[in-house]
Amino acid sequence: MKQLKLTGFVIFVFFLTESLTLPTKPQDVDDVSITQKFIEDNIGYITIIAFAQYIQEASFEEVEMLVKAMTEYRDKCLADMTLPECSKLANDVLLENICAMEGLPQKHNFSHCCHKADFERKHCFLHNKKADVGFLPPLPTLDPEEKCQTYKNNRESFLNNYIYEVSRRNPFVFVPTLLTAAARFEEMTKICCEEQEKANCFRTKAETFIQYLKALSSYQKNVCGALMKFGPQILKSINIAVLSQKFPKIEFKELISLLEDVSSKYDGCCEGDVVQCIHGRSKVMSHICSKQDSISSKIKECCEKKIPERGECIIYSNKDDRPNNLPLREAKFTESENVCEERDADQENFMAEFLYQYSRRHPELSTPELLRIAGVYEDLLRECCNTKNPPDCYRHAENKFNETTEKSLKIVQRECEHFQILGKDDLKYHYLINLTKLAPQLSTEELTFLGKEMVTALTTCCTLSEEFACVDNLVDLVLGELCGINENRSINPAVDHCCKTNFAFRRSCFEGLEADKTYVPASTSQGLFIFHADLCQAHNEELQRKKDRFLVNLVKLKPELTGVELQSLLADFTNVVKKCCQAQGPEACFKEEGPKLSAKSQVA
Numbered sequence: 001m002k003q004l005k006l007t008g009f010v011i012f013v014f015f016l017t018e019s020l021t022l023p024t025k026p027q028d029v030d031d032v033s034i035t036q037k038f039i040e041d042n043i044g045y046i047t048i049i050a051f052a053q054y055i056q057e058a059s060f061e062e063v064e065m066l067v068k069a070m071t072e073y074r075d076k077c078l079a080d081m082t083l084p085e086c087s088k089l090a091n092d093v094l095l096e097n098i099c100a101m102e103g104l105p106q107k108h109n110f111s112h113c114c115h116k117a118d119f120e121r122k123h124c125f126l127h128n129k130k131a132d133v134g135f136l137p138p139l140p141t142l143d144p145e146e147k148c149q150t151y152k153n154n155r156e157s158f159l160n161n162y163i164y165e166v167s168r169r170n171p172f173v174f175v176p177t178l179l180t181a182a183a184r185f186e187e188m189t190k191i192c193c194e195e196q197e198k199a200n201c202f203r204t205k206a207e208t209f210i211q212y213l214k215a216l217s218s219y220q221k222n223v224c225g226a227l228m229k230f231g232p233q234i235l236k237s238i239n240i241a242v243l244s245q246k247f248p249k250i251e252f253k254e255l256i257s258l259l260e261d262v263s264s265k266y267d268g269c270c271e272g273d274v275v276q277c278i279h280g281r282s283k284v285m286s287h288i289c290s291k292q293d294s295i296s297s298k299i300k301e302c303c304e305k306k307i308p309e310r311g312e313c314i315i316y317s318n319k320d321d322r323p324n325n326l327p328l329r330e331a332k333f334t335e336s337e338n339v340c341e342e343r344d345a346d347q348e349n350f351m352a353e354f355l356y357q358y359s360r361r362h363p364e365l366s367t368p369e370l371l372r373i374a375g376v377y378e379d380l381l382r383e384c385c386n387t388k389n390p391p392d393c394y395r396h397a398e399n400k401f402n403e404t405t406e407k408s409l410k411i412v413q414r415e416c417e418h419f420q421i422l423g424k425d426d427l428k429y430h431y432l433i434n435l436t437k438l439a440p441q442l443s444t445e446e447l448t449f450l451g452k453e454m455v456t457a458l459t460t461c462c463t464l465s466e467e468f469a470c471v472d473n474l475v476d477l478v479l480g481e482l483c484g485i486n487e488n489r490s491i492n493p494a495v496d497h498c499c500k501t502n503f504a505f506r507r508s509c510f511e512g513l514e515a516d517k518t519y520v521p522a523s524t525s526q527g528l529f530i531f532h533a534d535l536c537q538a539h540n541e542e543l544q545r546k547k548d549r550f551l552v553n554l555v556k557l558k559p560e561l562t563g564v565e566l567q568s569l570l571a572d573f574t575n576v577v578k579k580c581c582q583a584q585g586p587e588a589c590f591k592e593e594g595p596k597l598s599a600k601s602q603v604a
Contacts, residue, residue: 035282038307039275042179043070045163049175050094050274052167054125056136057108060164062101069097090275095121126272127486129171131221134445139165144202148193159186166213172224172485173217175274176281176308181213183309218453222480224270226503228487233348234371234503235266240352241370244359247296248322252356254294256349261287278308285311296320319363330357333377334397340385351378358401366472369408371504373401411511412471416462428455429551429570433563436555437515439482439491444556446482448548453478472507479506492516521557528553529598531590536581547574558601572597 039046047067051058073093077086085093099105099114113124142150151158163182170178188209192201227235239262243255250258261284268276288295289303289310298320302313333339333354343350355374362370380400384393419427432451439447457478461470483489483499483506490496494516498509528550538546551570558566576597580589 035279035307038282039278043074044160045179045182046175046274046278047094048160048164049167049178050091050272051098052164053129053171053173053272054095055098055104055108055110055128056130056133056168056171058104058168060161062104063164065101066094066097069100070094073097089273091122091271091273092118094274095125122271122273127488129272129485131172131481131484132443132446133169133171134443136169139169144192144198147189147202148198151189151193155186158189170213170217171272172221172270173213174220174269174281175277176311177213177216177220179308180312181209184209184212218477218481220269221485222477223266225480225483225485227266227270228485229483229500230503232263236263236352237355237371237374238367239263240355241359241367241374244356245363245367245370246317246319248320248326248360248363250295250360252353254291255356256352258284258287258295281311282307285314288314322360322363326361328361329398330354330361333357334394335391337391339381339394340390343381343385364466364469365405366408366469366476368472368476368504368507369405369469372404372408375502375504376400376404407508408472409468411507412468415458415471415475416467419458419462424455424459426567427458428452428548429567430563431455432548432551433555433566435482436552437559438510438513439495440516440519440521440556440559441491442482444549444552447552448545450478450482451548451552453481476507479510492518515559519559521559525557525598526553528557529594529601531576531580531594533580533586533590535577535590536586543577554601561601569597569601572600 044067047070048063051063051066055062070093073085076083080086088096095113105111105114110125110128113121113128116124159182162185163178166181167173167178188202188205192198192205195201223235223238226238236259239259240255243250243258243262247255261280265277265280265284267273268280285303288299292299292303296317298317299314302310302317304310305313332342336342351374354377355370358373359365359370365373377397377400380394380397384390387393418430422430428451431454432447435450435454436442436447442450454475457471457474461467461474464470479499482491482495487500489499491499494513498506498513501509535543535546547570550573551566554569555561555566561569576590576593580586580593583589
């Protein structure tokens with residue numbers, strides 16, 4: 001993949017061809033010059049992403065103004081790097097320029113952030129990001145022919161507008177992922193614009209592209225949410241589990257060294273510091289590629305690629321083979337007489353090594369399951385090390401681990417049985433009803449999205465040989481979406497408890513939840529049963545979305561109804577649409593049938 005150079009779009013044309021040096025630390029020179037060069041070549045995209053993610057309401061014209069301000073900063077520093085402002089962190093310069101844009105803080109309601117400084121200001125801007133983007137207008141769509149002509153006439157304008165629209169709708173996606181997405185989007189556009197059946201080409205290739213972006217977005221939000229809600233220790237545990245499974249031959253000492261770079265990367269990426277995020281990602285991948293022999297045999301081709309494709313390639317590479325000389329169990333943690341003494345000498349390092357050893361031996365388990373087992377082991381030692389004979393107590397630890405996995409496995413098996421019995425559509429309605437009853441405070445858009453994601457997880461995984469890990473990992477991402485990224489997000493007491501109490505066990509916590517008892521539905525139907533003839537114009541996908549929204553809003557209005565009663569009313573709604581769209585006067589038909597359906601919901 002060639003680098004994404006932005007040279008020439010309207011006001012960008014006369015300054016983006018030059019390089020821009022944005023130091024990540026005061027007066028620091030980047031050791032990896034290729035990373036700095038990549039940032040310089042792509043500063044247009046990077047500025048657009050940062051601004052669009054921080055201030056999602058901003059227009060593209062306002063984005064252009066910020067790029068101009070950042071360019072003036074660049075020119076000043078290129079002329080004289082000894083100026084005080086040239087030693088500032090890149091993200092600080094960006095936020096200062098956003099705050100300095102006349103009238104913008106008041107217009108988009110972020111002036112309170114501009115009154116803060118340093119970490120507090122960065123944290124304020126981070127909390128200003130909105131995961132639910134229902135307030136934005138629908139994503140602009142172009143006819144395939146028009147799309148191709150626009151790309152041909154002005155490539156830079158086309159790509160800049162694309163990355164702006166995608167970034168503001170994905171405020172927590174890491175900048176390297178968005179840059180890769182932009183490259184893939186351009187590649188797709190080039191291929192499809194050469195095809196006769198352009199619409200079919202875009203439709204087919206866009207599905208894969210959307211799934212790629214959605215998958216990484218969910219994972220990144222989940223990990224950042226864990227960091228913000230539970231702190232750096234849980235992030236370290238997640239990364240130990242993931243990296244130990246992916247690179248089972250890595251030595252523990254090397255893993256700990258790599259984790260330092262990984263943690264630094266997430267600090268920048270999760271906080272929205274786009275330059276630090278790119279530097280951090282590059283540092284991690286350089287570390288991995290410089291130690292290929294001792295880390296993995298599967299990444300040679302990835303390490304030959306350019307930024308940011310190198311990172312995406314390593315992330316998506318297959319897990320390395322388990323070393324032949326690796327025994328099934330690590331006796332040190334369950335059979336040694338000195339477990340308690342070793343734990344007490346350095347508890348954090350001891351638990352980290354346990355998770356490393358268990359994860360590299362169990363590629364079939366999900367990340368959440370590995371964290372659960374680590375939690376079970378930690379609790380067991382807390383109990384055993386206070387008994388008269390600790391070895392007798394912790395010697396049966398493997399039985400505890402197996403019991404934990406059996407419980408999780410039964411949950412997954414039950415969900416996959418639901419999928420087999422209900423089928424895709426009824427399964428989606430099942431989750432839309434259940435999720436809305438659990439968290440009716442969420443917006444209709446969020447709930448329909450979560451329901452669809454649950455179905456995607458099961459339809460993707462329930463026929464695979466690695467069914468358990470696949471389902472458990474993907475459902476955990478859905479729960480991460482539900483819980484949100486910001487630590488101060490509040491839904492209702494029961495859901496908040498599951499989201500904030502224990503990251504590893506939130507799945508089983510949600511399993512035990514019932515309908516929210518604190519929720520008070522609206523006193524009126526708020527137009528739910530008022531239908532119009534535009535329903536007859538809706539294509540299949542759009543009509544399905546309207547049905548999903550109707551069901552969610554129906555549950556919000558009538559949370560006391562059973563699943564059977566709600567699905568019966570949904571079937572009635574479907575029949576009304578069919579009947580009225582076949583009638584000579586659809587509008588009059590809807591006017592007559594809407595109140596009937598409303599009355600039926602009162603007595604259901």
